[in-house]
Amino acid sequence: MQLHLDIAWSHLRTRRRQTIASLLGVVLGVAFFLAVSSLMRGSELDFIARLVDSTPHITVSDEFRDPNVQPAVQRNPDAAVSVLHVKPLTERRGIRQYKRRLEQIDAMPGLRAAPVLIGQVIFSFAGRDEAVTLSGIEPARMKDVTTIEDDIVEGSLEAIDADPNGIIIGRALAQKLSLATGDTVSVVSPVGNVRVMRIVGLFHTGRAAFDESQTYAQLTRVQALLNRPNVANTIIARLEDPYDARTTAARVERLTGYKAVSWQEASEDILSTLMVRNVIMFTVVGAILLVASFGIYNVISSVIMEKTRDIAILKSMGFRAGDIELIFLIEGLAVGAAGSVLGFLAGSGLMWVTGQVRLAVPGESDPINLPVYWGGGQFALAMLFAMLSALAATYLPARRGARLAPVAILRGAA
């Protein structure tokens, strides 16, 4: 083995420029792979983190997975006659006995839940009418379940507990209606109730549509306003491990009977976009490494072309085809391995530099650092890929070289 290493090394050493060029190919391939994948993974994780933070992990709504089926259809599924234009029974919407459901969900490990009653109301102020969403919440539970408290820019979430007529609105909506903390506003509900409520807090999430249309008030206050005492129509829950949401949502659904949607289900379109993005990324960085492996192929092929005479010498001396193949494989793998290690270092440097870049992002008041993912998996993947492509690039020429018959070369040379 030492002998094979010596011969391989002598080939690479005497072809210094070619070796370095092919080495650079691998180094750049691995480095770019790492830079691109760390940024893509980083931004993906950052994005998911924001998504997970800003949306409830599990949303239980007052709906059922399967829409109501008419009793007649239920009884005779294969009936030949169907009755059209049946008006469903008017039902009292909402999650029944939401407090019991809440307890059930709370009892599940790693899960915290908060009740919400969501309704549409109209803000009436200075001659303007504005339709907004009013969520009735319990601030103490809400704090545990969402990050809304972090987005409060004036006042506090608990202020709606202290002042039963208190309401919290988005800063954007306040600006739109020229409202400020302490001002009062008439709130009209669809059932005709009117309440004068006082603005006790402002929030700002950076999501314009949300900031302009979402408002919060005390749950019992909203129940009264909407004429729906003791009802909530949504239970939102937060998990310790957000990636458990899918299975937990299914369990919640079985437990409560109501439709429970995980954040993954709710954001399926976005997640599948991320998948596509990953496929594109791996295609691109794979192409980079493919180009690098052509560099290796090139150097090994040309070594073999130049070294046919040496192959004849070694074989006539008693070296086997396997020895020759091993020598060239070592050369390719050496380039791959050295390129991986240097690419690892260069890539880490590149990742560090990208991590220092600060960008102003819309919706964020402060510039943020580019999110760089430092996970070990991608390092292993880049190096594995580089080694494999080096091996693949070397294998064919090495086999070809190893199979050269010494007499064919001797006849040509003598």
Add this chain to the structure above:
Amino acid sequence: MSAILVAENLTRTLPGEVPVTLVRDVSLSIDRGEFVVIKGPSGSGKSSLLYLLGLLDQPTSGTLTLEGEPTTDYDEDRLAAMRLAKLGFVFQFHFLLAEFSAFDNVRLPMRRLGRLPADRQRQRALQLLQDLGLAGHEHKRPSQLSGGQRQRVAIARALANDPPIILTDEPTGALDSKSSINVKDILKELVRSHDRTVIAVTHDDHFAAGADRQVEIIDGRLA
């Protein structure tokens, strides 16, 4: 004397649209310690026969027995193993590895065979180079040596594993007359001093005159 190498009805035909027969029906028995010269006009098939005798090429038909072992059905790897331990080659052009020093070139076959411990291999390489008048040149690369010196390094390398048979193909063909006489003296000396078999292809009648036997080949056949 016992035969070390026995060829029977060796024929080598290159396949192709027009098959070319390089060696035709050659039978030859060479004794241990014998010095045999293969002569003949250019293109008569001397080198081709040498490649067959040296297990570098496989005959299309016929058999070759080396030290009692019939080699006809051997695969590449077994032939390589036999070349490594039992045969040494010296070709017209020196055929040294350009990146390795004279010393390292001589060590190559010993390292591959691994019969001697590393320090003994080094000793033997230095001794062989010294015997061949190359003391002081051990660490030069082939490019830093003269043609005659390179050919002597090649002889040293052929002797490294102490093979019973040395095959040479016009080893002096590319040398000036002075170096050529020197190299030929060394080859003759090899036969005399050791119990070694030498098979040499040559055009040189004077060199051939020193052989135990001269074999002439014309058009691929023994004359």
